[in-house]
Amino acid sequence: MRVIPVPSHLDDRSLDQLAASLGEWPPSEPVLLDAHATEWSSPSGFTALLTLGQSMREAGLPTPRLALPTGDGVASYWAKAGFLRHAEELFELHGKVPRRRTEEQSDQLLPVTAVREARDVHEVVGRMTERATKLLKQELGLEASVVGGFGQSLSETCQNIVEHSGTGGWVAVHIYNFRRRLGRKAAVIAVSDAGIGFRRSLEATQAKRFGDRWGDGPAIETALIHNISRFRDPGRGQGLAGTKRYLARWQGKISIRSGTARVAITPAWDDEPPMTTGLAWFPGAQVTIVIPAREESA
């Protein structure tokens, strides 16, 4: 049994530690994800964990075990966030499993939700109802026009799963306090899929241009920075372009991790490098979008 510790604070950056603990892929022995000491997970952490479970299932590996957090209220929060509802289908859960109930909470715009087809994207966007719009306005001080762009970004990132991954994925949207990095609240859209990743998606049309330099980093950069998709249609690849424009206007951030690289477009409040390569491999692709509150709403 290979024991893989889950970081105490699991988010899009500390996912690298989890990936490093995974070792070779596919794992040669059964896996136990040990989250007993995990105190907190961002939506990116939830969706990435589910992606890992999904990848192991799709690779025909033994069902991984997941030791649930033991800290006060942590596992309950994981249940309320909608994570456990999906996790119990992909993991053998160990520890005290709280009542499986997804609740509307003030910090959750969208609990962890599966995305497999276009209809799911409609459902996700449809759930950005009055309540979510109200929360974006109340919690982040965003205006109605900003909320429209938020729905567009959510839709486009979810569609990337349907259009490019070749399998299903997960999305979650939360509001929480970015105390250290930002000093105020932010809405976070986390999307993760267990699919073929950016490099394989773009390889047939783009690898030749890069020659030996081709890899996960250039592949993500091609899509995120240069708005190029595997389709020749000039209307394609514009979802990320539109999302970037929206984020630039509101000092938002987008980062994409796929395979062994992460590429980020960062505003002044964040210090993530534009491209990080040589990371430990993790399945599929993970997109994280952060939209900060207006400064006066902090």
Place this chain on the structure above:
Amino acid sequence: MTPIRLDLVLREAVATPYSDLVTRSTGVAVRNHLLATLRDRPLADAHLDFSEVGFMDFSCADEVVAKLLLEVAQLPVGRIVLHGLREDHAEAIDHALDRYDLTLAALTADSGRACLLGRVAEDWAPTFACLHALGRTAAPPIAAELAWPVARASAALVALADRRCVIAHPDATFELGIAR
């Protein structure tokens, strides 16, 4: 002509109660539905009403508006004019049209303001706004209003008419031809 309500087209095209124009496959279905409707109304202008549409993403803006405009060029259809656009709708459509060097006239939802979306040359927007304010007129009053030579105003009006954003009349006058 009665505007075509996009929210109703959406529901018919995908047979669901959604009011958001999202996902590329939905956009394709809506465009095909619109094309079928427009084929039944030869030579008519197409006024598309977005006022009851919720979110619209960039993929749908591309499929429903930009690609519709490209395909309509092959049909005996008049102009396409967009109505009831929210700011986020307009932004998505503006970006989609720009990719294909296309331009459209639109009316916004909040104020009913007429605007141009897509690839817009420098002189077009003030000319369009001036024509909106003055109503049907020829180039000289526009030129006077903008303090331009008449040839400049005339060139902008002709370019806008070529792109079917305004209507050119045989008496050398122009008008927006959309509700004010």
